[in-house]
Amino acid sequence: MPQPIQHKETPRYEIVTNVNRRRILVVNEVIDIDREDGIEFEDFDAIFINVKGGLQESNMLAIRLASPLLSEKCRFKPCYVSSRLEKWMWKAEVITDGYARSPFDTRVAEGIEDIYINMRRLNFMLGTDPVMTHAEELFRLCRYAISRGNYTFSSHPTPGLSTGYMLLYYYTMWYENQELLQNDERTYFHNQLIKHGYIRRTRFLDRVHVCPHCHRSHLLFFESCPKCHSSNLRQEPIIHHFRCANVSPQSSYEWDGELKCPKCNRMLHHIGVDYDKPSTVYTCSECEHSFMYPDMRVTCTSSRKQLTTDELIPIDIEEYEFTPEGIKAFAANDIVRTINQVGFYGFSSMRDFEDYIREFARNEETSRDDVLIVIRFFVHDPVPDDVFLYDNVPPIVKAMRRFFNYKSAMWGNNYYFLHRVREGSIAIEQNHMEYELKSEMSDYQQVSPGFDFSLISSQVFHPNHDPDQFIETLEEDRH
Numbered sequence: 001m002p003q004p005i006q007h008k009e010t011p012r013y014e015i016v017t018n019v020n021r022r023r024i025l026v027v028n029e030v031i032d033i034d035r036e037d038g039i040e041f042e043d044f045d046a047i048f049i050n051v052k053g054g055l056q057e058s059n060m061l062a063i064r065l066a067s068p069l070l071s072e073k074c075r076f077k078p079c080y081v082s083s084r085l086e087k088w089m090w091k092a093e094v095i096t097d098g099y100a101r102s103p104f105d106t107r108v109a110e111g112i113e114d115i116y117i118n119m120r121r122l123n124f125m126l127g128t129d130p131v132m133t134h135a136e137e138l139f140r141l142c143r144y145a146i147s148r149g150n151y152t153f154s155s156h157p158t159p160g161l162s163t164g165y166m167l168l169y170y171y172t173m174w175y176e177n178q179e180l181l182q183n184d185e186r187t188y189f190h191n192q193l194i195k196h197g198y199i200r201r202t203r204f205l206d207r208v209h210v211c212p213h214c215h216r217s218h219l220l221f222f223e224s225c226p227k228c229h230s231s232n233l234r235q236e237p238i239i240h241h242f243r244c245a246n247v248s249p250q251s252s253y254e255w256d257g258e259l260k261c262p263k264c265n266r267m268l269h270h271i272g273v274d275y276d277k278p279s280t281v282y283t284c285s286e287c288e289h290s291f292m293y294p295d296m297r298v299t300c301t302s303s304r305k306q307l308t309t310d311e312l313i314p315i316d317i318e319e320y321e322f323t324p325e326g327i328k329a330f331a332a333n334d335i336v337r338t339i340n341q342v343g344f345y346g347f348s349s350m351r352d353f354e355d356y357i358r359e360f361a362r363n364e365e366t367s368r369d370d371v372l373i374v375i376r377f378f379v380h381d382p383v384p385d386d387v388f389l390y391d392n393v394p395p396i397v398k399a400m401r402r403f404f405n406y407k408s409a410m411w412g413n414n415y416y417f418l419h420r421v422r423e424g425s426i427a428i429e430q431n432h433m434e435y436e437l438k439s440e441m442s443d444y445q446q447v448s449p450g451f452d453f454s455l456i457s458s459q460v461f462h463p464n465h466d467p468d469q470f471i472e473t474l475e476e477d478r479h
């Protein structure tokens with residue numbers, strides 16, 4: 001009797017055990033692992049991403065939600081991806097430990113052991129607090145690199161990045177523009193690591209040029225006519241006729257398949273005897289202007305600006321590596337105590353928020369054209385306690401996390417947002433910021449019954465003002 005064909009449904013996820021008794025979480029669908037009740041941190045040692053379909057967006061999301069960097073339940077655990085998805089990972093590539101046909105692949109088994117051996121050797125602290133601030137995101141990124149034995153900041157050319165190079169700090173960048181918005185923070189972080197001796201410069205890699213308007217290297221270069229700027233150029237040799245000393249482009253000599261001098265009308269036969277070709281010349285096919293050296297015209301494909309090469313800004317790409325002290329500090333997670341977090345955007349403590357304003361006023365390097373906009377909201381959110389289970393972060397803060405370039409803090413029912421802008425664009429930026437924040441809170445209100453908010457104030461701080469006086473006004477009527 002033939003058996004009826006069994007249609008077994010693929011579970012959304014399952015935990016399998018490999019040859020070394022390591023438990024591997026196999027993810028078959030896009031699931032938010034941190035919010036999934038049936039899975040705990042202790043339940044598995046590694047992850048295998050096995051989602052179906054070739055949609056880049058959903059692959060990216062699947063690995064983000066199961067990422068050793070971004071998921072609390074998966075943090076630092078080895079993460080392998082199905083070979084089917086190998087060409088579809090895009091930026092997520094950098095947090096993938098490898099590709100395999102199945103979670104039982106022997107290379108996966110070996111890879112998992114290697115990662116755990118390395119972590120043991122470093123006394124690597126696996127369990128750390130949830131990431132909330134941008135600073136913590138960078139700490140975790142460095143810890144991740146160290147857990148994988150990457151002690152040098154890999155700096156290989158990578159498509160899509162503004163300077164064209166992948167630097168360690170960019171690994172968490174998932175959104176367009178995030179890279180440029182958080183540039184100040186990364187510089188601040190980088191300088192602190194150098195100051196503490198956690199990293200050191202190893203070598204100069206390359207000098208690249210970026211657009212002065214948008215700081216990207218997505219540039220097109222055109223050899224162009226100095227007269228009409230067209231790039232429709234042709235290059236041809238110049239012929240020097242010895243006998244009459246005529247010098248002109250080869251095309252002016254061409255006559256019925258032979259060469260005839262346009263000046264003295266004699267035929268030219270032997271190169272080196274009758275004539276030579278001392279150089280080449282460009283001729284514009286649009287305006288027929290001839291010249292020796294074409295101009296270089298540049299178009300930025302991001303900002304659409306027309307530029308000359310002199311206007312481009314040079315940027316040095318340098319390679320850095322973690323020092324033994326740095327590796328030790330990151331592995332033990334001691335870094336949190338030594339690195340100052342004031343200069344980071346994102347959600348922070350109220351104390352860091354206020355110190356940012358003080359440092360902005362005190363810092364000699366602060367541009368006198370910059371000001372701070374501080375917007376204050378009243379918020380009320382009757383959230384049930386179980387929402388705080390995995391991280392001690394109010395859900396409204398999570399909902400507002402897409403504003404990478406604002407520094408924010410909460411004090412009781414007061415929610416503050418800070419943004420650094422140019423003096424000349426205060427009005428536009430202030431309106432934009434108020435609008436953005438209000439609409440995001442309205443969106444959150446739609447899905448959160450009982451949530452309430454109102455705008456209390458919108459203030460501007462100039463670097464020559466007294467920061468403590470300004471901070472006092474922020475704290476008014478807060479209790």
Ligand SMILES: [Zn+2]
Nearest residue numbers: 225228284287
């Ligand atoms: Zn021309």
Ligand SMILES: [Zn+2]
Nearest residue numbers: 241244261264
């Ligand atoms: Zn001649």
Ligand SMILES: [Zn+2]
Nearest residue numbers: 211214300303
């Ligand atoms: Zn540009």
